Structure formats: structure tokens, C-alpha cells
Amino acid sequence: MAKEAGRKLVASNRKARHDYTIEDVFEAGLVLSGTEVKALRAGRASLIDSWCEVEGGEAWLMGAHISEYAQGTWTNHAPRRKRKLLLHREEIERLESKTREKGQTIVPLQLYFLDGRVKVEIALARGKKDWDKRQALRERQDNLESERAIRERRDR
Known part of the structure; x- marks a missing residue:
């Protein structure tokens, strides 16, 4: 059986990019x-x-939902159990020290297969205030409108 090649996205946390300012990304x-x-x-x-979360020198993914396998038997897993993240010791220590700062947290961004292995993309993030979110939406909308105007002008 040939090994899978490339990256296949399984799940994405699109709301995280809206609710948080992403500062650093880890795989x-x-x-x-x-x-x-x-x-x-x-x-x-x-x-x-x-x-x-980082506890006891280990990183854990909490609250992620992986549905039970349909053909599974009594060996099936609990859908929302905590799952251990595999990171280098230096990365874990860095994440732990940064999350002690006020407003810093670790959020998962994507869950995917990379060459047949499951990976999760996590980010060190800072929570946005409501006005930050509104400002980001406004900027995005302004960019879309300017792109649309440029495209219409070019097509004439």
C-alpha cells in the first residue's frame, strides 16, 4: 500500500482567526x-x-471533537477526550512561559494529515477585543470593495 503524500485538511477552526490575533504558529x-x-x-x-493547555511539562489538546467511528465496537474512543500533543521540549517550555502572560492562550487552527500522519496546527494567540473584531471586518470589507472597483475599472 502506497503511503499518502501531501496535506489533506480534516478540520479547521476559522473562528480562531476572528477571535484571536495569531502571534506564533506551531505544528x-x-x-x-x-x-x-x-x-x-x-x-x-x-x-x-x-x-x-500545558500541564506537567506536556501539551494537551482539550475539547476537540472527533466523532466515534461508525464501524467501531467496544474499542471506540470518547469523542471529547483530552489528547496529547507531540512537541519538542523547547517548544513546550516556550508555550508555557508565554501563556503565563496575561491575555495569551494556545488555540488549535487546523487538523490535517501530512504524509499519512495526523498533525494539528496550534497558535500562540492573544484575544481580540470587540472593537478589534469590528475593525478587522471593516478593513476586510474595504479591501473587497476596492478590489471590486479595480476589477470593474480594468474590465471596461
């Missing part, structure tokens, strides 16, 4: 059971309302 492996991997291959995952 981490994920410790999973067999039925979890099969459920992920079927695309059955959600990162909504999930977060990461």
Missing part, C-alpha cells in the same frame, strides 16, 4: 487511538470550542 503531532484515526480519515472532526 504538533497528536497521540490517537486507531478508531480516532479512522474517524479522521472519514472527515469526522471539529475544532470549535477547543483549546490547548
